[in-house]
Amino acid sequence: MKPFAPLAMMAGLALAGCSEEKQAPEEVIRPVLSTVVEPRGQTAQGFAGTIQPEFSADLAFRLLGRLVARDVGVGDVVTKGTTLAAIDPLALELASQAARADLSTAEAQFANAAASEERQRTLLSESNTSQAVYDSAKQSLDSAAANVERARAALAKSEEQLGYARLFSDFDGIVTATGAEVGQTVSPGQMVVTVARSDAREAVVDVPDQMAIELKDGDEFEVALQTLPSLRTKGRVREIAPQADAATRTRRVRLALAEPPTSFRLGSTVTATRVSSASETIDLPLSALLEKDGKSFVWVVDPTASTVSMQGVEVEAKAGESFTVDGLKAGTRVVTAGVHSLAEGQKVRIPEGA
Known part of the structure; x- marks a missing residue:
């Protein structure tokens, strides 16, 4: 009976070795960085400003x-x-009186020269005077006529200056x-x-240079009175300063108001809000993009099974360190790092607070 004891021991060891070989290795759960897809929709930006006249004039004397x-x-x-x-107006009135007197003198000299020219013309026709004498009288008449025109112009100028x-x-x-x-x-x-002018009012706001570059004439803003925000009106971009302020890096933008309420008095403080009507888009970091065989994919996390699966997407645009994607639903969790080392159905772990 004793020779059989070693054989039984060896058989037991062999069975134990087979069971150890058949035991499956423990699965490794990999922690991953991820983000939840959130569409970026309409954005509203408000800027403080004041109500100013669209037309004004600094009046001064000439x-x-x-x-x-x-x-x-x-x-x-x-x-x-x-x-x-x-x-x-005293000095101007005196100048006007002097100009009027000069005109009277010039008119009298013209009348005298006209009479002298007429006499010399009559004598010349009767051959009782020489041509030279008549020419001198005619020259005096022309000179007197010019003096009258000069005096009239001087009088008109003095009277105009009196109006100033x-x-x-x-x-x-x-x-x-x-x-x-x-x-x-x-x-x-x-x-x-x-x-x-009180009938033409506008809102004047200072807009950051980066945003002002994107504005164009006719863009719409909603303008609200700060003391009474329920009072609102529409405003459209009328003028954009061509150069940013050196200290604040802002550009002055003038908004033409459409039928502003009477409460929008000159000097009132308002808030101008621009609402962008752009359609909803999804932006992801470039590290989440996996390009394979000319196609684009992302790894999507299944929150129930804690596994990842590859999903095809369409890249609409790339800008800097991000890209705009189409084909994902809001609330989807996407892996944002290590996308080249994952496998289909692989178990992953989302760190707490991610």
């Missing part, structure tokens, strides 16, 4: 003079042709600024009163 009257102040409503300010002593507006509007006080001597072109 002549040097002492300001003797300024009948308006900031906020006053003015009408076309109404006198706003005046300078001392009065400052008035060429349109109905509101006084928004004043630049001189009564008693002050003003120079030609120095701003005395600024008048803005």
Whole structure:
């Protein structure tokens, strides 16, 4: 009986070895970086600005003079042709009187020269004077006529300059600024009163240079009054500053308002919001893209089985480190790293908080 004991022991060891060989190796679960697909749709950006007149004028005198009257102040409503300010007209009135006197003198000299020319012409026809005497009389008449024209022009000029002593507006509007006080001597072109048209208003906002480059004339904004946001109106881009501000790197954009409410007074603070109507798109990092045999794929994570599968997609555009993709649904989890080392159906693990 003893010879059989070693044989039984060897048989047991052989069976144990076979069971160890048949035991499957433990499966490795790989952690992966991933992201959840979220479509990028409409975006709204708001910018603070103010209501300003679309048309305004800095009114100034054309002549040097002492300001003797300024009948308006900031906020006053003015009408076309109404006198706003005046300078001392005494010197201009004297110049006009002198020009009128010069015209009277020239007209008298012309009448005398005309009579002399007529007498010499009569004498010449009767051969009682020489041609030279008549030519001299005719020359005097022509010179007197020219002096009359010169005097008339000088009188018209002096009377026009007398009108420059009065400052008035060429349109109905509101006084928004004043630049001189009564008693002050003003120079030609120095701003005395600024008048803005109240019927044509616009919103003025400063837009970042990067966004302003994408704007074009006619782009629509929604403009809301900051003190009462429920009051809104539409505005369209009318003008974009050609150069960005050196300090703020923004461009000044002017929005023409479509029938703004009366509460949109000059100087009011508003918020201009641009709404982009672009269709929804999906952007992913380039590290999530797998290109194989001329086709594009991404690895999609199955949250139930914790496995990955390859899904074909259509790349619409590439920009920098990302690409725009079509063919994925919102909420899909896509692997964003190590896409070349994954296998179909491979078990993966999503780190906590990913």
